[in-house]
Amino acid sequence: MNADGRTRLNQTPEWTALAKHREELGEVRLRELFAADAGRGARYTLQVGDLHIDYSKHLVTDETLRLLRELAAATDVFGLRDAMFRGEKINTTEDRAVLHTALRAPREAVVEVDGENVVPGVHAVLDKMAGFAERVRSGAWTGHTGKRIKNVVNIGIGGSDLGPAMAYEVLRSFTDRDLTVRFVSNVDGADLHEATRDLDAAETLFIIASKTFTTIETITNATSARNWLLGELKADQDAVAKHFVALSTNAEKVADFGIDTANMFEFWDWVGGRYSYDSAIGLSLMIAIGPDRFREMLDGFRIVDEHFRTAPAEANVPLLLGLLGIWYGNFHDAQSHAVLPYSHYLSKFTAYLQQLDMESNGKYVGRDGREVDWQTGPVVWGTPGTNGQHAYYQLIHQGTKLIPADFIGFVEPVAEMSDGLKAQHDLLMANFFAQTQALAFGKTPEEVRAEGVPEELVAHKTFKGDHPTTTILARELTPSVLGQLIALYEHKVFVQGAVWNIDSFDQWGVELGKVLAKRVEPALTDGAEVPGLDASTKALVTKYRELRGR
Numbered sequence: 001m002n003a004d005g006r007t008r009l010n011q012t013p014e015w016t017a018l019a020k021h022r023e024e025l026g027e028v029r030l031r032e033l034f035a036a037d038a039g040r041g042a043r044y045t046l047q048v049g050d051l052h053i054d055y056s057k058h059l060v061t062d063e064t065l066r067l068l069r070e071l072a073a074a075t076d077v078f079g080l081r082d083a084m085f086r087g088e089k090i091n092t093t094e095d096r097a098v099l100h101t102a103l104r105a106p107r108e109a110v111v112e113v114d115g116e117n118v119v120p121g122v123h124a125v126l127d128k129m130a131g132f133a134e135r136v137r138s139g140a141w142t143g144h145t146g147k148r149i150k151n152v153v154n155i156g157i158g159g160s161d162l163g164p165a166m167a168y169e170v171l172r173s174f175t176d177r178d179l180t181v182r183f184v185s186n187v188d189g190a191d192l193h194e195a196t197r198d199l200d201a202a203e204t205l206f207i208i209a210s211k212t213f214t215t216i217e218t219i220t221n222a223t224s225a226r227n228w229l230l231g232e233l234k235a236d237q238d239a240v241a242k243h244f245v246a247l248s249t250n251a252e253k254v255a256d257f258g259i260d261t262a263n264m265f266e267f268w269d270w271v272g273g274r275y276s277y278d279s280a281i282g283l284s285l286m287i288a289i290g291p292d293r294f295r296e297m298l299d300g301f302r303i304v305d306e307h308f309r310t311a312p313a314e315a316n317v318p319l320l321l322g323l324l325g326i327w328y329g330n331f332h333d334a335q336s337h338a339v340l341p342y343s344h345y346l347s348k349f350t351a352y353l354q355q356l357d358m359e360s361n362g363k364y365v366g367r368d369g370r371e372v373d374w375q376t377g378p379v380v381w382g383t384p385g386t387n388g389q390h391a392y393y394q395l396i397h398q399g400t401k402l403i404p405a406d407f408i409g410f411v412e413p414v415a416e417m418s419d420g421l422k423a424q425h426d427l428l429m430a431n432f433f434a435q436t437q438a439l440a441f442g443k444t445p446e447e448v449r450a451e452g453v454p455e456e457l458v459a460h461k462t463f464k465g466d467h468p469t470t471t472i473l474a475r476e477l478t479p480s481v482l483g484q485l486i487a488l489y490e491h492k493v494f495v496q497g498a499v500w501n502i503d504s505f506d507q508w509g510v511e512l513g514k515v516l517a518k519r520v521e522p523a524l525t526d527g528a529e530v531p532g533l534d535a536s537t538k539a540l541v542t543k544y545r546e547l548r549g550r
């Protein structure tokens with residue numbers, strides 16, 4: 001029994017039933033499941049907004065899905081979901097509401113935190129962002145010397161970088177191509193150096209994105225950017241106002257840094273960093289694509305929010321995807337989950353999902369404060385196809401690990417490409433469809449032999465198949481579709497955290513490294529004696545100082 005009165009997850013009858021079912025199913029053969037059910041391919045599909053979801057190539061039967069939904073019911077996933085949408089403080093370790101869904105709520109909606117409706121504030125910030133974005137895009141906002149802004153550099157890290165950086169790539173064909181938009185996150189000076197070395201400071205706007213405005217990497221880079229700008233312009237502090245804006249919850253720290261709080265775009269502690277790019281954190285994106293496209297993206301988020309909130313369990317896509325992940329992670333010992341987009345524009349999509357998923361569900365302590373004794377969040381990884389096919393797909397096809405994967409593809413190539421390049425799209429998508437087919441159904445030894453392959457190579461050329469995939473297909477990659485995809489993954493992660501009984505909205509695990517880095521730094525610079533430094537790290541620090549000639 002848990003401290004919160006709940007039965008331990010892996011002692012519930014629903015969990016036990018799934019474990020028994022898994023045993024009874026044994027080796028699931030997708031060839032057999034499809035042969036036994038001609039309608040499977042059509043039946044195991046769902047639609048949410050513009051997203052067509054095919055889950056027929058999963059190692060599941062109707063009974064598996066029923067048992068998984070029972071587990072969701074027993075763990076009250078929908079109860080927690082409703083509490084989240086209502087603004088209850090479900091992030092218990094930080095005593096915070098979790099309301100990224102309010103960031104895309106319509107103007108007339110009412111969502112209360114501590115008795116206050118937060119929706120008017122959300123729209124006030126969106127309107128302020130829109131006004132500012134239009135001024136930058138039109139040239140009305142000029143730099144200190146009166147020059148028009150042509151370059152935007154977002155400085156932030158984690159959730160204050162990955163979301164806008166990813167979305168800027170995804171929506172590149174919707175961006176103002178006369179603007180250069182760059183993202184600096186790494187405290188390695190090389191990042192800022194490369195981002196600014198060819199820019200005219202007089203035409204450059206820095207957006208300092210930090211929820212807390214205390215993150216050392218961001219504040220260090222922001223300080224260096226300020227020094228660079230003032231040095232290049234040979235100007236004093238006054239120049240900062242026209243070249244620096246802040247996105248933060250912390251007005252005091254923003255003012256301390258020297259940014260006019262009139263140029264601060266606010267968000268709130270009920271928005272987690274990794275759930276924040278549709279808040280003020282998306283300002284760089286809004287400048288790039290314009291406020292109307294940004295709002296279309298928010299509409300896309302909202303479509304999936306509404307679906308998650310209202311669709312019954314059997315038709316609820318985030319619930320389904322979350323439960324499938326649990327099926328593999330907890331009942332098939334899968335350790336990782338691949339996300340494989342067949343779109344060059346989604347090159348940073350999986351990196352974004354890594355924070356969303358792994359920072360949310362990489363926890364071994366449950367909401368009740370006890371260690372869990374079941375697997376939680378998977379390792380999320382992947383890069384765009386078809387590049388991955390020529391790199392690591394070998395292991396997915398013939399390795400010894402089970403790697404469930406999401407394949408994401410689009411029917412239409414991006415509109416602005418030439419007809420010649422658009423013609424390549426069918427080849428891209430042929431790969432997309434062929435891969436999930438090969439992964440699911442493989443190639444039997446008989447099929448290999450029938451091709452005349454010598455006997456000693458038959459085993460090598462055989463593909464066992466039964467590698468599970470979800471196919472997510474949309475007609476076009478639009479701002480709305482991006483919003484739909486992100487909301488889909490946000491809620492999938494939510495479902496899994498709810499079942500595993502962990503707080504998906506804190507991130508205490510990143511603290512220790514931060515504290516130790518602060519402690520170690522003086523040892524590197526001044527050779528200071530750091531109390532409590534272990535022998536290995538101490539020797540490495542000595543080596544570092546020696547090689548740096550200190």
Ligand code: F6P
Binds near residue numbers: 158159218507
């Ligand atoms: O260290 C992890 C983290 O707190 C993330 O959760 C967050 O997105 C990132 O750092 C950046 O934080 P901030 O926006 O406060 O600078």
